[in-house]
Amino acid sequence: MNTAMPQPAFRFDCPGRETLEQLADKWSVMVLACLLVTPLRFNAIKRNLEGVSQKALTQCLRRLERNGIIARTVIVRSPIAVEYRITPLGLRLKEPIQLLCAWTLDNQRAIAKARETFDRETA
Structure with a gap:
């Protein structure tokens, strides 16, 4: 994988910028x-993501579906249910998401310490 950050991704008119913004939003990584x-x-x-509102989750799911990262399936039964799943395109995010989640868990102590230091020095 090429790890160099392509500068055009930061340009306002870059088609991928909208996707990057969504993937970096508050809920998308956790949903995925x-x-x-x-x-x-x-x-x-919703039960897995403590604190997410119904509106925020609905918006997040719709954006992910619009980008082809997840698929929504209506299950016809009484009552009708809707299920979400990762698409083949979304599966290409599996490794980066797992790495990001692992990094977050592995570095919680260092992050907490950095926050304490920052808060103390900027108080």
Whole structure:
């Protein structure tokens, strides 16, 4: 994988910028981390993401679906249910998401220490 950051990705008119902005939003990585494990219904995703509002989750899921990263399937039964799953395109994000989640967990102490130092020095 080429790790050099392509500068055009930062330009306002870059088509990929919108996708990068979405993937870096508050909920997308966590939604994708949940869906990488198994397809889930809306309420199951909501239960996994403590603190997400119904509106924020709906918006996040719609953007991910619009970008082809997840798919929405209506399950016809009583009552009708909707399930979300990762698409083949979304599966290409599996390794980066797993690495980011692992990095976050592995570095919590260092992050907490950095925050304490920053807060103390800027108080």
